[in-house]
Amino acid sequence: MAISKIWVVAEPTEAGLTTTTLELLSAARGFAPTVEAVTWGPNAEASAAVAGEYGASVLHDVGDLGASLPGVPVAAALAAALAAGNGPDAILIPTSTDGRDIAGRLSAKADLPVLTNITGLVGGEELTTQHPVFGGAQIVSAHFTGEGPGIFVIRAKSFPVESAGGSPATISTLAAGETGSTNTATVIARHVEERSGPKLDEAPVVVSGGRGLGDAANYALIEELAKLLKGAPGASRAIVDAGWVPYANQVGQTGKTVKPDVYLACGISGATQHMVGMKGSKNIIAVNKDADAPIFTVADLGIVGDVHKVLPALIELLKAR
Amino acid sequence: MNVVVCVKQIPDPAAPQSLEPGSHTLDRSGKLILDDSDAYGVEMALQLAEQSGGGEVTLVSMAPNGETSGLRTALAMGAAKAILVSDDALKGADALTTAKVLAAAIGRADGDLIMAATESSDGYTGTTPVQIAEILGLPSITFAKAVSVDGSTVKVDRQTESGYDEVTAPLPALVTVTAGVVEPRYPSFKGIMAAKSKPVETLSLADLGLSNDGGGQEITSIDEAEARSSGEIVVDEGDGAERIVSFLEQLKIV
Numbered sequence: 144m145a146i147s148k149i150w151v152v153a154e155p156t157e158a159g160l161t162t163t164t165l166e167l168l169s170a171a172r173g174f175a176p177t178v179e180a181v182t183w184g185p186n187a188e189a190s191a192a193v194a195g196e197y198g199a200s201v202l203h204d205v206g207d208l209g210a211s212l213p214g215v216p217v218a219a220a221l222a223a224a225l226a227a228g229n230g231p232d233a234i235l236i237p238t239s240t241d242g243r244d245i246a247g248r249l250s251a252k253a254d255l256p257v258l259t260n261i262t263g264l265v266g267g268e269e270l271t272t273q274h275p276v277f278g279g280a281q282i283v284s285a286h287f288t289g290e291g292p293g294i295f296v297i298r299a300k301s302f303p304v305e306s307a308g309g310s311p312a313t314i315s316t317l318a319a320g321e322t323g324s325t326n327t328a329t330v331i332a333r334h335v336e337e338r339s340g341p342k343l344d345e346a347p348v349v350v351s352g353g354r355g356l357g358d359a360a361n362y363a364l365i366e367e368l369a370k371l372l373k374g375a376p377g378a379s380r381a382i383v384d385a386g387w388v389p390y391a392n393q394v395g396q397t398g399k400t401v402k403p404d405v406y407l408a409c410g411i412s413g414a415t416q417h418m419v420g421m422k423g424s425k426n427i428i429a430v431n432k433d434a435d436a437p438i439f440t441v442a443d444l445g446i447v448g449d450v451h452k453v454l455p456a457l458i459e460l461l462k463a464r
Numbered sequence: 465m466n467v468v469v470c471v472k473q474i475p476d477p478a479a480p481q482s483l484e485p486g487s488h489t490l491d492r493s494g495k496l497i498l499d500d501s502d503a504y505g506v507e508m509a510l511q512l513a514e515q516s517g518g519g520e521v522t523l524v525s526m527a528p529n530g531e532t533s534g535l536r537t538a539l540a541m542g543a544a545k546a547i548l549v550s551d552d553a554l555k556g557a558d559a560l561t562t563a564k565v566l567a568a569a570i571g572r573a574d575g576d577l578i579m580a581a582t583e584s585s586d587g588y589t590g591t592t593p594v595q596i597a598e599i600l601g602l603p604s605i606t607f608a609k610a611v612s613v614d615g616s617t618v619k620v621d622r623q624t625e626s627g628y629d630e631v632t633a634p635l636p637a638l639v640t641v642t643a644g645v646v647e648p649r650y651p652s653f654k655g656i657m658a659a660k661s662k663p664v665e666t667l668s669l670a671d672l673g674l675s676n677d678g679g680g681q682e683i684t685s686i687d688e689a690e691a692r693s694s695g696e697i698v699v700d701e702g703d704g705a706e707r708i709v710s711f712l713e714q715l716k717i718v
Contacts, residue, residue: 161625212622212631214594214604238590240607240624247559247594256560256680259589275689277481282689283488289680296591327603328633336627348717372717383644384500390609390623390642397583397590397643405717407708416585422692426715428708434697441692444711448700456705464718 145268146175150231151199152217152245153180159193162345163237163299168197170302171235174266179231180312183208183217191312198307203317210330214244219320221245222252225292233270236296246296248325258285259296260396270295278396278415279422299344300402300423336391341375343392348374349403351394351421352382355410355431355450359387364454365409371461377401377421379411395420410450413438430454465516465613465635467509468575469543470566470593471502473527473534474586481586488683489556490586496527498534501581503648504641506538509579511646512613520544522573526565528555532664539659540651546662547573551669551676558679559587563595568672570600577618578638582607597638604638605631609645 149171154161160168160182171178180194183205191202205220224230234249236242238259250257263273263282270293271286287293343349350372352365362382369376377399378392394401396416406424411417413429413436421427422441429442430453439445446453473496475481482491506521513519523538523546535546547569554565570578578597583590597604609628610621616635621628623642651659669675698707712718 212605214606218598240622243590244594244604244606247591248598250560250591251563251595251598254560256558257589257591258681259559259591271684276483276686279689282687283483283683284685284687285681285683287681288678324601325598325603328605328631328637330629330631332630333624334627334629372712380643386644386647390607390644391627393643396588397585405712405715426711428711430700430704430708434699439697440694442697443695444707445694445697446700446704446707447697448704453700453704453708456702457708460705460709461718 146232146266146270148177148179148231149175149233149235150203151178151180152234152236152242153182153190153194154237154239154241155182155184155186155190158189160190161237161239162304163239165197165304166300166302167235167237167297168194168199169305170264172198172307174264174270175232179203181205181217181221181317183213187314191314195309195312196306198309199312202312202314204314205317205319211326212244212328212330213241214248215322215326216319217245218248218252219322220317221249223318223320225253230292232291233293233295236294238296238298242296246294250294255292255294256287256289257294257296258287261295261297262301264295275419278418280415299400340370340373343375343377343394344399344401346375347403348372348405348407349377349394349401350374350407350409351377351379351411352409353379353411354381355412356382357451361451362387364458367458368407368454371458374403379414379417408438409454411438412436413441465513465519465577466522466575467513467519467577467579468522468524468570468573469502469505469509470578470580470596471506471523471525471534471538472499472584473497473525473531474499474584477585483686487556488686492528496531496534498537499581499585501583501585501643502538504643504645505579505581506541506543507646507648508611508641510542512577512611516613522547522575524566524569524573525549526554526562530666535664536659537651539662540655541649542655544662546664548664548666549669549672550666553669553676557676558681559589559592560595561676561679563592563599565669565672565674566592567596567599568674569667570596576635577613578602578636580638580640582640582642593638593640602636602638603633605633606640608639608641611639611641611645
């Protein structure tokens, strides 16, 4: 089954589309002659301009969902399009909270399997997927064996963002699908976390803390360092599990994938599930008491030392400049 | 209010992991334990059942070889009983197949609220709970960092990329929790002893009226990733911080 048309689920933001969406649109152009986007929300025109710039010829608009979570209604609209024979050969979905909801709902509704955690795609008669396993030490290749379309959920930062310089996509209304009793989750309030620095997954510098910090209070060192370096503070799963920092700071297999210019890992041993989230960083600096910590196998500069000594000293040096 | 919790029993993450030679799926023939992620789901379920004035927490799990050790851990925390689906035909089953099996098992349990972890620690496909919700015709709220129930409504603080949303849904509903949503209790000695005799019903695919049609996806190969080599490793002798600053200077970060 050759891939002639790909749909990219395009997550809207206030100003346009998410960066991961742009990555998927950019990638899709390399795998099919026709790329179309599927979106929702009140800003179809703005989304159509961005989607078009990145190569989508059509923007299928599910419309303003009001207070509904996108998962159910977007999946229902997609399933209806597939059932009507108007669908694509492959659907690419960003790995995000809503992207995963949409993928799961669509998979069950249309009785189609789903592949997730994809970091690479190989084109041809069909799409073959690549997934990191064992902390990214190995790559597993997979594919769908049945009739499509395939549902591909792709991790952030798997593909570069490349503008196609295209004109705005044509907006086409995507008819709503059947949702039965499932569309009853309602957003009653939205909270945008005050952030004084760059977003974790976009920061040029990430300073991350792990269990080696000793206790929750010491995370203040991480936050101060991040601020001094104009970066974002991150965390290993261990300290998120321990309740020291929110899940939003988590870097790893579960949590955010980051590819900053500099990743400073403090008191992080380098468990495989953490490595997957940061191995792609341009430069990695690690500080850990244990010379055998796996993080040192990927560090460009490794300091075997006590974070309680090194970090305050580093903060002083940076403040003095 | 009764709560049903989906739990997964996974190869111990502290032990070396390996893939089956033929299918390249995860080797699950060794010791299996309760997924850490599910300790949060179980704890949340126990607290919500307690807060609602009583109610039972039922565990539902799909595992090979009739495995129950992870279930006993969750029963020791305070869950009342468990339903286990175990069948050789489910070896290497994908997320959608797993969801169909768990949904059928949940259908045999009594629960106004279904809970699960947002993703498992071994497969992290991350779609199974929502697939279950779709099959059962329930609303779902994922990535919960706080959960409460008020009468017949569940309210969740749902993690988003930019912060969090407050989301409600009428029961029955499915909610998935993130790590750290609550502090899981350690099973007491009394709980561990009691768990030994709590009921675990083991079912096969045939008992559920299902068969495994194959799933529709397969792994074709496994390759070494490009290795990232390490650079300079030095022992801190009071100069560690300076070494870092020089490194950052070279990169023009400072």
